[in-house]
Amino acid sequence: MAEELADEAEDLASDARMNVLGKNIEDEIEGADEEEIEEQETEIEVEIKNGKTKVTIEFEDEKSKFLLDTTDESVIISAIIDKTGLDESEIRDIWDFEIEDEDSDTDDSTQTARVENAKQDAQDRVSELEQKIDQLEQRIQSLLQRLETGAYFGRMGDPESITESFNISFDGSATSIGDTTAADFSGEIFVESLSTSNNVSTFRVTGGELFVGDELYDVVFGKMRIISHGDPNTNDTILLISEVIDEQDHITTLRLSLTSEVSLDGDLVEPVNLKMLSPQSKIAGQWFLDASAQMTPLNS
Known part of the structure; x- marks a missing residue:
């Protein structure tokens, strides 16, 4: 009888231990699931x-x-x-x-958020490139080094006393350089003023994104120059060069040539329509670009 009581007591103790252990395991699994869900939040x-x-x-x-x-x-x-x-x-x-709503103006807070998001995305991309610079081709290494020193922007005049930001939006088409394949082209690029000297205004490309068909190109860094001819009968010319990254992390170049319908000399307070020149404008060495564009000042 004593042996049976001893066995029963041991069984009860074992059950108790298993219950406690089971509870702990359950809690642990629950906690792990919560951590996994949190880590994988979409x-x-x-x-x-x-x-x-x-x-x-x-x-x-x-x-x-x-x-x-x-x-x-x-x-x-x-x-x-x-x-x-x-x-x-x-x-x-x-x-x-x-x-x-395409007929309504974007409010200041939304504009500011879009500019900051584009700039942060571009900065993150540059940081990623700098971390793996040893693996990059010599051309990109050289560009990053020149970007860091400021030599990338070439000869400039005195810095602008007030930095102004602009959005350049695009809507048009792309044609494959190798054949006649066509695709839609759209997107936007953000720039900010650096200097003006001898009718040449220099801008820094701070970010943006472009779509050719459903292929996305992130705009990482670049420069833009506006040459004002000082002649009302001659359109101002714009050259924009930027490094872009596709979804496969291939780094390539965007080159845009544009003209303005009005003089860009002086303060720009209203949106200005631009015309993209083709085949001078191209992206990734794969597509000729042809689009209408609009350059819009952004409130700081």
Whole structure:
């Protein structure tokens, strides 16, 4: 009898230990699941403007962007499902969905946020390049070194007393250099003034993004010059050169030649229409670009 009581007591103690252990394991698994969910939190931004949709997805420290030539929610959701594997309800729960009215002016806070986001993205990209500079081709290494010293911008006059920021937006088409393949071309680039000397104004490219079809190019760094001829019968000319990175992390060059319908000499307070020259304008050595453009001053 004493032995049976001893065995029963041991069984009860074992059960108690297992219950406690089981609870601890359950709590631990729950905690691990919560940490995993937190680490894998997905952010989705959807911006609809001018009949097109830009989608930005951040997941596990990776960012993916793509452009859709539609505003149909079902098509947008389907594209996000393909990228993330989430179902429709999960997407709708977490996405930041924004429709911008093309007939309304963007408010100051939105403009400032777009400028700062573009600048931060570009700075992050430059930092990434600097960290792996040993692996980069000699051309990019040289450009980064010249960018750091300021020599990249060439000869300049006195710095501007007040730095002004501008947005240059594009809408047009791209034609493959190797054949006649055509694609839509759109996007925007942000620049800020550096100096003006002898009718030449120099600007720093601070960021932006361009789409050729559904291929995204992040604008990393670059420069722009405006040459004012001082003749009302002669259009001012603009040359913009920038380094861009595609979704496969290939670093290539964007070169744009543009003309202005009005003189850009003096303070620019209203949007100015620009015309892109083709085939002088190209991206990644793969596409000739032909588009209308607009240069808009941004409130600081």
